[in-house]
Amino acid sequence: MQTPAPVDYAKATSVADALAKLQEHGEEARVIAGGHSLLPMMKLRLARPDALIDLNDIPELTGIRIEGTEIVVGAMTRHREILESAILAEHYPIFREAERLIADPIVRNRGTIGGSMCQADPSADLSAVGSALKGSAVVVGPGGTRTVPLREFHQGPYETVVGPGEILTEVRYPIRPGAGSAYEKVERRAGDWGVATSGVYVVVSGGVVTDCGIGLAAVGAEHYCSPEGEAALVGKEPTEENLAAAAAATAESCSPNADQRGPADYKKHLANELTLRALRRAARASQGA
């Protein structure tokens, strides 16, 4: 039987209340969102916080809305809401394609985007999506509110810029009219972490790629993205040859580790192939095909 070590618990009712409770319980307190990463780690004693501050009953942290030129997703928004969101489906099909492959429907009822982003697992699909879309994170703490580009949000495996006493409250994605987007993933079985994943957006205008973003998970891509792959494509026509060159540059920029999911060269091959497939579909979508 796996049971977490003794821990204090407090339910927060607002962001201000959560920040106050974090202060009150000290540096070894942790916020808990859906709990589907933190609780398993607590059962295994990989995490042993003194106190849990529960964010599940803070309405201001949930929901998906458009604000000006951005889509704003509250940190406590569940995977299922992201999967079913009409706003995200309209602007960025990449979310729906990624979410369909995250865990299973029951876990998606509970897991949150903020929890996933802050867990910072190197295989996290939503981290790859966020870096692909060049979004930003809103982090609130005792010192005020700051906005951090998602490509600077993760400091390494399981590490983010969110400090003790701070909370991620929102993730924001710029809306790009005419963008196509797609997500590709190879997993060993339904609902598993990816062996490799790649998600992209592409804007084709006047016959050339004017803008694109390439995000990857599980393949050792720094900050879950490949500026090298993007640079290889911007300004070029979206021909099969040019897409393939960008995919190759993307794979070249990755440094995957061999593990139980596969050897490094296989993962690199997947980074190439999955990026190419995603780029093809996103470029076609951007051209209205």
Next chain:
Amino acid sequence: MQVTITVNGVEHTRDVEPRMLLVHFIRDELLMRGTHWGCDTSNCGACTLWVDDEPVKSCTMLAVMADGKSITTVEGLAKGGELDPVQQGFMECHGLQCGYCTPGMMMCARALLDRNPHPTEEEIREGISGNICRCTGYKNIVAAIQWAADNPAAAQSEVTA
């Protein structure tokens, strides 16, 4: 700490350690053993119940997180002595062998049919993809859920009763 949790319409107040998992609260505090405790790692889905009408794996939620919430377990499926069509379907189609995954499968199936009364086979398989049957009896489980979709009469009579 003290929690008050409504389970199948009945309010229960208990004093529990914050680290107690919801599945143990249901089984060991309330002695309701319909909810099964399986892998303990949110993989198998045997412990699935509803929190505010959404299926949740109760091995990966603390009881204190359910304070003030309304929970439905497999014991809450039958109404007024009438089996839920999902339960009837499992009988009609031999949807269980050892029975370990059955409560989680049923809770997922009912939730699926409530949202999508006429699912395709693929939608059913997707709907129960968070539930593992180690007897590998998926064919009959899918048939049982399809049966329930095709025979919603019991649920309808419940609504009109």
